[in-house]
Structure formats: C-alpha cells, structure tokens
Amino acid sequence: MMDFEPPLRLTLGGSALVSNWRALDKRSGAARAGAAVKADAYGLGAREVVARLRDAGCRDFFVAHWGEAEAIADLIPPEWIAVLNGISSADVPGARALGAIPVLNTVEQVELWRTSGGGRCHIMFDSGINRLGLGPEQLTAAAIHGVEVDLLLSHLASADADVAQNGAQLSSLQSVITTVNAKRRSFANSAGIMLGDDYHFDLTRPGLSLYGGIARSEMAAFIKPVVALSARLLQVRDVSAGSPIGYNATHICNADTRVGTISIGYADGYLRAFSGKGTARVGGHIVPVIGRVSMDLVTLDLTGIPDIGEGDWVELDYDLISASALTGLSQYELLTNLGSRFARVWR
Numbered sequence: 001m002m003d004f005e006p007p008l009r010l011t012l013g014g015s016a017l018v019s020n021w022r023a024l025d026k027r028s029g030a031a032r033a034g035a036a037v038k039a040d041a042y043g044l045g046a047r048e049v050v051a052r053l054r055d056a057g058c059r060d061f062f063v064a065h066w067g068e069a070e071a072i073a074d075l076i077p078p079e080w081i082a083v084l085n086g087i088s089s090a091d092v093p094g095a096r097a098l099g100a101i102p103v104l105n106t107v108e109q110v111e112l113w114r115t116s117g118g119g120r121c122h123i124m125f126d127s128g129i130n131r132l133g134l135g136p137e138q139l140t141a142a143a144i145h146g147v148e149v150d151l152l153l154s155h156l157a158s159a160d161a162d163v164a165q166n167g168a169q170l171s172s173l174q175s176v177i178t179t180v181n182a183k184r185r186s187f188a189n190s191a192g193i194m195l196g197d198d199y200h201f202d203l204t205r206p207g208l209s210l211y212g213g214i215a216r217s218e219m220a221a222f223i224k225p226v227v228a229l230s231a232r233l234l235q236v237r238d239v240s241a242g243s244p245i246g247y248n249a250t251h252i253c254n255a256d257t258r259v260g261t262i263s264i265g266y267a268d269g270y271l272r273a274f275s276g277k278g279t280a281r282v283g284g285h286i287v288p289v290i291g292r293v294s295m296d297l298v299t300l301d302l303t304g305i306p307d308i309g310e311g312d313w314v315e316l317d318y319d320l321i322s323a324s325a326l327t328g329l330s331q332y333e334l335l336t337n338l339g340s341r342f343a344r345v346w347r
C-alpha cells in the first residue's frame, strides 16, 4: 500500500474533548460521567476518543452494537463497555467471550442472559420514551431474578427542552428503583446533566456534548468545539458574469467570479443542505459555498481573495449550532455523518 495524504482533514481537539468530559463530570455532581462512544464516537473515531477519556479517568463507555464493543475492547477492561442495543441468542457466545456487558432491553433478553449463565448485566427501563427497554409493567422483581444487575438505566426523551415529560420520566424511574437491586443507576444524557441533581443518580452518559455539541443553550458557556473540517483546493478558475456553477446550474454568477473547487462533498458528510448556504475560511476571509454540493466536490466564490491557489487548505465553517440552524440538520447528524475519507488528525 502506498501512503497518499487525504485531501481533506478533520482536526480533532484532544484537550477540548477531555475538557468537555471533565466539565460534564463536574456538573454531574456526586455522579460520575461516562461516555457514549457509539457510532464511532459520533464520527470522530472511537479508539482515539476512548483512549483519551480512559486516560482522563472515564470508566463507563456506551456503544450500540457488539461489533463496536469489540473494536475498543483491547483499550479498556471489557466490563467497562455497555452495549445499549441489547443481545440476541446469536450474540451470546461472542458476548461472553468478549466480556462487555449487555444492556438488557426486554424480558426475553433477561431470560436469555439468565439461561445462558447469568452474571453481570445492565437493565434498561423505558420511563416514557417508548423506544427501547422494559416498561413499567415488564420490570418486575420476577422478570429480573437470577441476574446480577450492575446498572439500572433509563433514557430521557426531551432533556434538551423544559417540558413536563422530564419530570414524568423521573417519577417513572423513581417508582421502579426499589424493584431492581442494582448496584448503580443512570439516567442523564448530555442535556439531562443540566436538569439538576435529581437527574444524576450514580452515573451520567453524555455523548453529544463531549464532542462539542451544545445540547442545551446554557452549555455554550463551558463546552468547547472539538471538530474542524478542512479540504484542499483542487482548482481555481475565473469565469465571466452569467456563468453557471455546478449541477443543474443552481448558481449563476452575477459578476465575473473566481471559483475555487475543494475536495469535500456529500459523500464525506458535507451534505447538500449546505448548497448555496455554507461558508469557508481562507487566509482570514470568509467565502461562500456557491452552487450545489456534489459527491466529492464543493465550489466556493473566491473573488477578491489574493494569493490562493491549487493545493491550499480551506477550512469549512462547521460550528455545530450555526450549521444546524443553517441546514436543518441536527448537531448529531452533523457529527455522525462525517465520513471515512478524512484524515483524522488529533491535536
């Protein structure tokens, strides 16, 4: 294999990541903060994230799939990993060999865990999101006998908003707490941490805000950006007024224009929602995306920008709050869409 330098780069702030985890851990009060590292740590790269948070003192890591647990299991004791999406009978031998801990979501999964040997597990209680977990009718002492419950978890549906559903879910969780003889309890995601001590229990599970997402507006005061996107200029051309740019000529230049084409596209997660809306930075100038974002290319209006040419790097504006407002994509989508062609460079 030859080593080609990718023409697009994600610059990742290792100290910002750790600072965000510490800030969330502190705001979790008496509870510890864990880390949701599913979906390749929201697109950043799970192995790099896990190693850094482990060194910072994080001891609980949440993934969705068993394959995601396997991909990080050599970095930490496997029992520090919880697999949120549960377990099937086909998963059991691998799960036991790996040693990561299943989050059991149904009565059937508890039964499967018990009959295949029992032991340490986590239980998800559905307190009202109606998505995954045992509901109030299913979570009985009989249903969970014979397994050793480490964490009793539940997940908030609307912690990013001040709505009655938060309190209703809290009451629902409190009403089953004595039913389950769990070592620890966990309720809050990033946004839930800001709802106050009642929501913290023993362990919080931030994801988005570790990676720079502002899950609630008050978090902007202490959460630092972690991700920056840059791409190389592949070509610069001067076109005359009236020239069409890109697929379907969605942009017509209203004056003579210098057009720069950079090496990033929707296949990299820079979605078509940025067409004609996104902006980028070159040498201290802000330049607009013109025309449609295509699979591997984006066109910029570089008119009036001196001393820029083929091979130069351009930074895309990717502040999660503004990019979300601009495109209608959620901060979660903006992160998890980031593709595999980036060089991921940790600073």
Ligand SMILES: *Cc1c(COP(=O)(O)O)cnc(C)c1O
Binding pocket: 036, 038, 084, 155, 188, 189, 190, 191, 205, 206, 207, 208, 209, 215
């Ligand atoms: C993804 C996830 C989290 C993390 O949520 P954020 O909103 O990203 O902080 C926590 N708990 C569960 C069960 C999840 O699925």
